[in-house]
Amino acid sequence: MKLLVPLDQSPRDRIAINRCTEMAKEQGATVVFTHVVALPKSLIPSTVREAEAYLAGVEAALREEHIEAEHVVRRGDPATEIIELADKLEVDMIVMATRGRRGWDKLILGSVAEAVLAASHQPVMLVNELTSREQLDELVRLQSYYLAGVVWNKQAKGDWPEDEAVSTLERLARGGLDRSVLFATYRALAHEGIVTDWLDLKFQIETLRQFMPSEVENIDLGHAA
Secondary structure (H helix, E strand, O other): OEEEEEOOOOOOHHHHHHHHHHHHHHHOOEEEEEEEEOOOHHHOHHHHHHHHHHHHHHHHHHHHOOOOEEEEEEEOOHHHHHHHHHHHHOOOEEEEEEOEEEOOOEEEOOHHHHHHHHHOOOOEEEEEHHHHHHHHHHHHHHHHHHHHHHHHHHHHOOOOOHHHHHHHHHHHHHOOOOHHHHHHHHHHHHHHOOOOOOOOHHHHHHHHHHHOHHHHHHOEOOEOO
16 A cells, blocks of 8 residues: 655644554555655755655654655645656555635645645545644643744754754754744753753654654664754
8 A cells, every 4th residue: 555645844744654554554554755856946946855854864763763755746736746646656545734624614634635626546544733723722731832932952062053053953853843832942041051862763763754854864772863
């Protein structure tokens, strides 16, 4: 079984990632992650590089759990590219996160999910954002708290000037993490003047691979550098 999982570098990604991880473990499925860089953004080299790094981090996290995974970055219209890639790879299913419900019974899919659902030749599994929100919010909070500590540690050790630390926090917030948690934690650590330690090495590696892949090599026995 092969699953295609489109990601858009938003907090919703974790919902789709969690679901496809469950399916891969239960059914031995291979997972293909994709991100489509829409025009004209695809003309900016850094945008494509960031998408490559992001998907590579997500892929690596699944491989750590012994799940077969790969990733593909495409350029163009998201819905069109997702449908074409699903056909090219002969996937068995597309797994996408949706925005949830408005009112009593109206499903708000988002334009990309709606277009994929209408035109896909493969079954499309839509994972509802609202029903997964509580779990997602807790993960985002923990990731935000942890990465604020990573950024503070870099600045406290003199590896980064303060303006680079702040710009990194802004980038993480734009990438889907909780801005208030990021900055509140960073300010609290700066006020206390302490370096943070985390014992959950797996959580550290997965979070860094998703948001700060260049820092993965700096982890040593559960201590973020």
